[in-house]
Amino acid sequence: MRRVPAWLQELAGPVVLVALLAVASDLGVSSADEVKFQNALVFVAIVAALYVFVGNSGVISFGQVSFVALGAFASGVMTIPQDSKQGVLTTLFPLLRDHTISNFWSLVLAAGLGAVYAFLVGIPLMRLSGIAAGIATLAVLGITYNILTYWNSIGPGGGQTLSLIPTTTDYWTPAAGAIAVICVAFAYQRSRFGRQLRAAREDPAAARAAGIDIHRQRLLAFTISGALSGFAGGLYVHLYGSISTGDVYLDLTFVTLAMLVVGGISSLFGAVVGAIAISLFRILLSNSEQGIHIFGWGIHAPGGTNLIGIAIVMLVILLLRPSGITGGREFTVANDLPRRLRRPTRTEPLG
Amino acid sequence: MTHLQAAIDAIGLGATYALIAVGIGLVFGVLRLINFAYGQLIMLAAFAMAFTDSWPDAASIALSVLVAVAAALVMERLAFRPLRTAPPSTMLVATFAISYLIQNIALVQYAYRQQGGLGDPVGTLAQLNTAVSIGSLEIRWVTFLAIGAGLVCLGGLALLLNKTSIGLQMRAASLDFRTARLLGVRADTVIMAAVAVSGVLAAVAALILSINTVLVNQTTGLNETIVVLVGVVAGGIDRLTTATLGGFAIGFATAFVGVELPNSGTTPFTSNVYMPSVIYLAVIVALLLRPAGLFAKTQAGVERV
Numbered sequence: 001m002r003r004v005p006a007w008l009q010e011l012a013g014p015v016v017l018v019a020l021l022a023v024a025s026d027l028g029v030s031s032a033d034e035v036k037f038q039n040a041l042v043f044v045a046i047v048a049a050l051y052v053f054v055g056n057s058g059v060i061s062f063g064q065v066s067f068v069a070l071g072a073f074a075s076g077v078m079t080i081p082q083d084s085k086q087g088v089l090t091t092l093f094p095l096l097r098d099h100t101i102s103n104f105w106s107l108v109l110a111a112g113l114g115a116v117y118a119f120l121v122g123i124p125l126m127r128l129s130g131i132a133a134g135i136a137t138l139a140v141l142g143i144t145y146n147i148l149t150y151w152n153s154i155g156p157g158g159g160q161t162l163s164l165i166p167t168t169t170d171y172w173t174p175a176a177g178a179i180a181v182i183c184v185a186f187a188y189q190r191s192r193f194g195r196q197l198r199a200a201r202e203d204p205a206a207a208r209a210a211g212i213d214i215h216r217q218r219l220l221a222f223t224i225s226g227a228l229s230g231f232a233g234g235l236y237v238h239l240y241g242s243i244s245t246g247d248v249y250l251d252l253t254f255v256t257l258a259m260l261v262v263g264g265i266s267s268l269f270g271a272v273v274g275a276i277a278i279s280l281f282r283i284l285l286s287n288s289e290q291g292i293h294i295f296g297w298g299i300h301a302p303g304g305t306n307l308i309g310i311a312i313v314m315l316v317i318l319l320l321r322p323s324g325i326t327g328g329r330e331f332t333v334a335n336d337l338p339r340r341l342r343r344p345t346r347t348e349p350l351g
Numbered sequence: 352m353t354h355l356q357a358a359i360d361a362i363g364l365g366a367t368y369a370l371i372a373v374g375i376g377l378v379f380g381v382l383r384l385i386n387f388a389y390g391q392l393i394m395l396a397a398f399a400m401a402f403t404d405s406w407p408d409a410a411s412i413a414l415s416v417l418v419a420v421a422a423a424l425v426m427e428r429l430a431f432r433p434l435r436t437a438p439p440s441t442m443l444v445a446t447f448a449i450s451y452l453i454q455n456i457a458l459v460q461y462a463y464r465q466q467g468g469l470g471d472p473v474g475t476l477a478q479l480n481t482a483v484s485i486g487s488l489e490i491r492w493v494t495f496l497a498i499g500a501g502l503v504c505l506g507g508l509a510l511l512l513n514k515t516s517i518g519l520q521m522r523a524a525s526l527d528f529r530t531a532r533l534l535g536v537r538a539d540t541v542i543m544a545a546v547a548v549s550g551v552l553a554a555v556a557a558l559i560l561s562i563n564t565v566l567v568n569q570t571t572g573l574n575e576t577i578v579v580l581v582g583v584v585a586g587g588i589d590r591l592t593t594a595t596l597g598g599f600a601i602g603f604a605t606a607f608v609g610v611e612l613p614n615s616g617t618t619p620f621t622s623n624v625y626m627p628s629v630i631y632l633a634v635i636v637a638l639l640l641r642p643a644g645l646f647a648k649t650q651a652g653v654e655r656v
Contacts, residue, residue, distance in 0.1 A: 151619055311455060318437070319430070
């Protein structure tokens with residue numbers, strides 16, 4: 001049997017996981033759970049988008065959800081049927097109020113706006129490192145949230161929920177969207193730009209000495225991550241048909257960062273595994289509040305348990321595997337190569 | 352309202368935020384960890400006061416201090432200590448998880464107690480929520496309490512850090528943990544001391560916040576902590592004094608800008624609903640100009656990521 005090339009294995013790992021999730025949920029899930037599984041697929045897209053910047057650069061950003069929020073609101077506002085918009089959202093800019101586009105083009109728009117916003121924000125912010133970068137991106141999130149909540153020329157304004165957005169209720173849109181994000185993320189990380197950025201993550205001084213422009217590489221990753229985040233925001237809004245700014249703020253930021261770290265921050269496989277694992281735990285725990293049967297055991301947990309449970313699950317995983325479930329490694333078929341020929345895997349970061 | 356009135360109220364909030372900033376800065380100093388769960392220590396202390404509302408104020412406050420210190424030590428033992436050598440991102444996410452855990456325990460206990468409404472009332476020192484008139488100014492007693500508590504706590508902390516052995520060890524550990532250990536500083540002791548002091552400060556902050564808001568619920572302390580964290584980093588997290596100044600500055604700015612902006616207007620930056628944007632924009636500018644902190648003396652050279 002011919003060997004499967006390493007890069008194909010690495011790409012196949014996350015893609016197959018997402019496809020399995022989509023197929024399994026299409027076949028075997030009650031209609032009440034459908035939206036939860038679609039939600040899991042959208043989370044894969046958001047976390048993979050987050051990974052493109054955070055994973056490759058090693059800089060923690062609390063700001064990527066800004067681009068998710070922008071993508072979600074832009075995509076939502078532009079797809080609401082014209083009649084409803086002119087009735088309900090009268091204060092919108094005329095350009096936004098009097099035009100409506102299809103769901104597909106709204107995703108393209110969301111990605112484009114995410115890229116532009118991330119690029120503009122990134123030009124100054126990518127000069128920062130470490131904690132200063134984290135807090136500056138958190139400030140960007142705060143501004144985005146604040147303005148999207150109150151400015152009624154670009155959204156509902158006044159802290160209101162944006163609703164009446166046409167939904168897509170099949171599995172294939174979120175699944176295809178998640179796979180598209182994974183493919184772009186993978187292509188980026190294998191490109192020379194992705195490799196340069198990861199080199200800078202491992203040793204900034206050596207990378208600089210080798211001629212890598214760290215600012216430029218971070219800006220590129222930030223922009224791609226912004227585009228993918230905006231796109232994922234579009235997927236998110238068409239899943240529920242309504243959105244408020246509170247849905248795309250601190251909670252989402254913390255949950256998606258937690259998924260990335262729990263899965264393994266420095267690999268795309270880790271991002272996907274973390275998003276799927278935490279999402280499945282959430283579904284399991286929230287269903288156990290209604291009472292479920294596993295292996296003949298009837299479990300009936302009290303209300304609110306799922307939220308406590310998910311926090312405990314995350315803590316336990318981090319305590320047992322501080323580098324995440326995947327250890328930050330990409331997927332490989334274990335015994336494909338003799339030990340001495342296997343690609344060297346990344347060592348644990350210094351404590 | 353006059354500018355002076357606004358400034359005095361803003362100093363009260365600044366002093367409260369400075370207390371929170373010290374708590375965050377102390378733990379960061381020894382652990383290099385941004386503790387996102389600090390707000391939940393404040394929440395636990397506030398709940399301790401709410402649940403003992405019938406007790407004398409002094410007993411209630413003493414219990415809230417005990418609860419916050421105990422919770423801080425448990426947090427340290429169960430999560431920070433095992434993860435001390437883990438990657439920084441893992442520690443950070445562990446503090447998210449703890450924060451989320453405590454918030455949701457608080458949420459679930461409402462369901463069990465079938466408690467409706469917006470939260471539990473805290474009556475401890477509630478009489479301080481009244482104002483005293485000085486000329487045309489109306490100053491609430493809690494503003495004096497915040498400023499007084501801020502000064503007493505900072506003074507006490509300065510004594511602890513400068514005059515005691517454990518204080519010296521804490522300062523040594525925050526300058527260079529490894530060398531400090533080589534010179535005989537016990538890592539566990541010094542970290543537990545810093546964490547315990549941060550718990551005391553959380554309880555003091557909880558007292559002031561709950562006099563102001565009257566009600567406590569699962570979100571108590573959450574937003575304050577995020578805002579103070581931003582302020583601490585903008586001020587300069589590497590040193591306790593600059594971190595504290597950063598906390599004070601963002602508290603002052605939040606209250607002052609909120610009052611000074613007009614009440615109406617929907618276009619960004621034209622009314623007080625956009626106060627957070629004004630503050631965050633200022634923070635971004637400050638960080639771009641001085642990445643090591645607005646009040647920091649030395650600027651970091653080429654930073655290691």
